Amino acid sequence: MLRLTNLNHDYDGHRVLGLKSFTLNQGEQALILGASGSGKSTLLHLAAGVLRPSAGEVLVCGQSLGGLPEAALDRFRGRHIGLVYQRFHLLGALTAAANLALAQYMAGLPADSVAVSRALAAVGLEDKAQAYPHQLSQGQQQRVAIARALVNGPRLILADEPTASLDDANAEQVLDLLIAQAASRDATLLIATHDARASMRIERCLELDARGVPA
Amino acid sequence: MNLFSLSLAYLRTQRLTAALNVLLLALGVASITVLLLLSDQLQGNLERDADGFDLVVGAKGSPVQLILSSVYHVDIPTGNIDLEAARSWARHRLVSEAIPLALGDGFRGFRIVGTEHGYPESYGAVVAEGRLWRAPLEAVLGARVAQQTGLAPGDSFVGAHGLAPGGHGHDDNPYKVVGILEPTDTVLDRLILTDVRSVWQLHGTDHAHHDEAAHAEQGDHPTHDDHEHHAGHDDDHEHHEHEEGQDAHDDHDHHDGHAEHGEHEAGHDPHHDHGHHDGHAERDEHNEHGHHEAHQAHDQEHHEDASAGHEHEDHAPGAELPSILAPEFDPAGRQITALLLKSDSLTAGTTLPRLINSASNLQAAAPVAEVTRLLRLIGFGLDTLRAFAGMVILAAALSVFVALYNALQARRFDLAVMRSLGASRGLLLRHILLEGQILALAGVLLGLLLGHLVTEGIGLWLSNAQLLRLTGWTWLPAEGYLILLGAGVGLAAALLPAVGAYRADIARTLARS
Secondary structure, three states: OEEEEEEEEEEOOEEEEEEEEEEEOOOOEEEEEOOOOOOHHHHHHHHHOOOOOOEEEEEEOOEEHHHOOHHHHHHHHHHHEEEEOOOOOOOOOOOHHHHHHHHHHHOOOOOOHHHHHHHHHHOOOHHHOOOOHHHOOHHHHHHHHHHHHHOOOOOEEEEEOOOOOOOHHHHHHHHHHHHHHHHHOOOEEEEEOOOHHHHOOOOOEEEEOOOOOEO | OOHHHHHHHHHHHOHHHHHHHHHHHHHHHHHHHHHHHHHHHHHHHHHHHHOOOOEEEEEOOOHHHHHHHHOOOOOOOOOOEEHHHHHHHHOOOOEEEEEEEEEEEEEOOEEEEEEOOHHHHHOOOOEEEEOOOOOOOEEEEOHHHHHHHOOOOOOEEOOEEOOOOOOOEOOOOOEEEEEEEOOOOOHHHHEEEEEHHHHHHHHOOOOHHHHHHHHHHHOOOOOOOHHHHHHHHHHHOOHHHOOOOOOOOOOOHHHHHHHHHHHHHHHHHHHHHHHHHHHOOOOOOOOOHHHHHHHHHHHHHHHHOOOHHHOHHHOOOOOOOOOOOOOOOOOOOOEEOEEEEEEOOOOHHHHHHHHHHHHOOEEEEOHHHHHHHHHHHHHHHHHHHHHHHHHHHHHHHHHHHHHHHHHHHHOHHHHHHHHHOOOOHHHHHHHHHHHHHHHHHHHHHHHHHHHHHHHHHHHHHHHHHOOOOOOOOOOOOHHHHHHHHHHHHHHHHHHHHHHHHHHOOHHHHHHOO
């Protein structure tokens, strides 16, 4: 479950986001739409606790992120929130499997190679476990990134323009994976995008205008 | 997955840079290691070789040269001294023990040292095989000499004139090896020890009277002209040949004629002297001309009817030849190269040299003082080298810093992703610091290994030159500080990049993607 209340964020003296109330129930899926610069990424970063809001509250699975000290917040994010970015998501020094193992380590969870294999299998890349990112196509890289977001069994999955650098076929596949995997794990899914293809798949939609306010 | 394998994975992606940094640091550390091992062992060698000898008395000249030639056996001697003059100091009340040295010959680059049993005993030498010498021309080999020449007890060898290899040989008077010493890790290992009388015998200086014919032509007094004679011949010889007895004799031939004779004389002289002295006990030691002449005459006479009964085998088995420093021994006309003195007195090191230097035409030098002087000079050079090595390490630290700093720029997004995966700021700090530590530790360990290998290499190289005993297979406590130094370098170089990682604004980094 994700609940955002009276959430404001200012950047360099400008209001970049203003949101009275937004709630997603556990397992619910939604899109954030808006032109670039409309505060989509800011909203995701606030929801992930990567960014602290200027005002307002973020509640994830009943936990107020504002009430957590920084290191605890990092750990909470590692264990309960899966993040997917547009690109540069994988660590080039590590293999696909090691990228997933890193997510376990960073979250302070014990190494679990079975969970790693299962997550890679879920995105159809179990045979690429030992491949380095530069040996994978962009679509494959994004699927590994999704597997990494899934490996710790998150309750909330946040994706920032996950299909923006992909061609149609790959974008379709990535979107399918996100929706299907979130649903099968009963994880809440929030995707920031300006991709029209996504809005045909997910009904609930939060549209932000240029001032970061719901249209 | 853990922080170490993560740091290692990143270093692997920067193999070349990492390898260069490790190498740079290793070179600096290796230089310092070599300097540490070198100065420690040099000092240890110098101190061990001089241990126990408070004073060296020799011919006037450079005190350092006297010490180098008589204690370390690396330089040529300053000249010879009259046994009679040296002996008076050996009996000084401040002197507890005196050991004569007669140098002049060598064998395959190893020095033959005419001395007494007290010399190897001073180094705590133990006979490994055979026994110590009991007669002239019996030789005892240092461990290294035995090992490198392959000589064993029972073998014979011919000493070469001069200390450098290849001098003309005393073919007619071979030495007989009677013993080999255990390694002492001192200068003793590369010496061939024999009795002083062997050197005299080979060089004929104990036969002043044999030169009578030759010197008579010059109008010289035959018996106590050795000094002038020596000086007179200086010009005719290579400098390095101004050693015991070498003043004498281009016309070595007289040897051949008297070789047998010499053997006799060296063997039974002490006996003879003994009896002789009994009759002249009250004689002033310094007024011996008359006595000396009488003695010489007697001596010769004695030889004329020399009997087999006076062969050196007369000595009780195992007994050393009587000391040439004993009052019974007639010193007239004999020379030695140097006298090593020991003293129980704490002030002897300062009192005696002043006394000796002013009261005689001899020179006294204290090994400890000269070694300290030498080490100070070397120490200055070592400090300079150490400063250079320090600069290499500084350069390595800078290079590691630049590498990590650049890596930080390239890895900002990776670090932000790690944060989003749950890594705390502290974890990223440690991650970057660890990378610096891995580089530093690899550099230090490689440097230590390199330093020890190079030192061992220098040791092997010097072992051919026979100058300094040096090994790389020893560990100094100071090297522990080198590891700490390396850790400090790694920490200093990684600190700024690590703090950068700690303070990175991940949201802004991620938003820039």
